[in-house]
Amino acid sequence: MLHYVANNFNASRCAVVGVGVDQNALVGFAQSLELATAGKSGTGSNYYGGDARKDTPGNxxxxxxxxxxxxxxxxxxxxxxxxxxxxxxAGPATKRGAVNGPFGKALSSALGDANARFAALNASYADAGLFGFVVSTEAQNAGKAVDALTRALKSGSVSAEDVNRGKALLKVAVLDAYSTDSSLIAEMGLQAVLTKDVQSADALVSAIDGVTQQDVQSAAKKAGSSKLSVGAVGNLAHVPYASDLA
Incomplete structure (x- = not known):
């Protein structure tokens, strides 16, 4: 544990941020932490794909x-x-709201009125990321659900209407993150640690406006054309393996 802390809890991987705090007080606090200025340099992340499964009782x-x-x-x-x-x-924008978009249409077509919850998955890290979906449904419908959502992911097709809706929803999420001190300080901390820069809400909204349909389709093709990974827990009798989704 001490070795891990010594190599990772250092100034190059730390950010001290504050909202409504005097700058001099914040600087003084940061200096009092006496964090090491050097540590083990990070190595780039490599993506391989694969499976992680855990069978548990239930339906x-x-x-x-x-x-x-x-x-x-x-x-x-x-x-x-x-x-x-x-x-x-990415989930309903309002309580009990519908989830529009290609994933919702694909799942509805495959399962009809069967019980299922889903959302697009997007995890961005400093030098890598993951993109796909998560879905929860009754075991007997899992295969059909995963197949339908995988086909939607692999299609790489995103309409201009979907892109415009996606940009509008993302801008709402950004403005919401900047709307309160508690969410703002978390956003500032993440940006400072991961990008070494903190942008204003207006700057991020402007950058989102600059995203084109081609940019989004290229992202979809990058995720969908790659070797996929599958993580699953529950009754997995009908859940395909990653090799089945090729």
Whole structure:
């Protein structure tokens, strides 16, 4: 544990941020932490794909399928994946609201009125990312659900209407993150640690406006054309393996 802390808890991987705090007080606090100025340099992340499965009793299956996504170090690509997440269906924007987009249409066509919950998955890290979907449904419907969502992911087709809706939803999420001190300080901390820069809400909204349909389709093709990974827990009798989704 001490070795891990010594190599990772250092100034190059730390950010001290504050909201409504005097700058001199914040600087003084940061200096008092006496963090080491050097540590073990990080190595780049490599994506391989594969399976992680855990069978448990019950009649539900919970499945995540993903391929390579966008790293926050590449803002243009990261924003394209964020727009894609909202365009495909990142969850209802309002309580009990519908989830529009290609994922919702694909799942509805495959399962009809069967019980299922889903959302596009987008995880962006410093130098890598994951993009795909998560779905929870009754075990007997899991295979059909995963197949339908995988086909939608692999299609790489995102309409202009979906892109515009995705951009609007992402801008709402950004403005919401900047709307309160508690969410703002978390956003500032993440940006400072991962990108070494903190942008204003207006700057991010402007960058989102600059994302094109081609950018979003390129992101979709990057994730969908790659070797996929599958993580699943529950009754997995009907859940396919990653090799079945090729």
């Amino acid at each position: 539900m299956a919970h499945v995540a399928v993903a391929g390579p996504g966008g790293a926050v170090s590449n803002q243009k690509e990261a924003l394209a994946f964020a727009v894609l997440q909202c365009a495909l269906g």
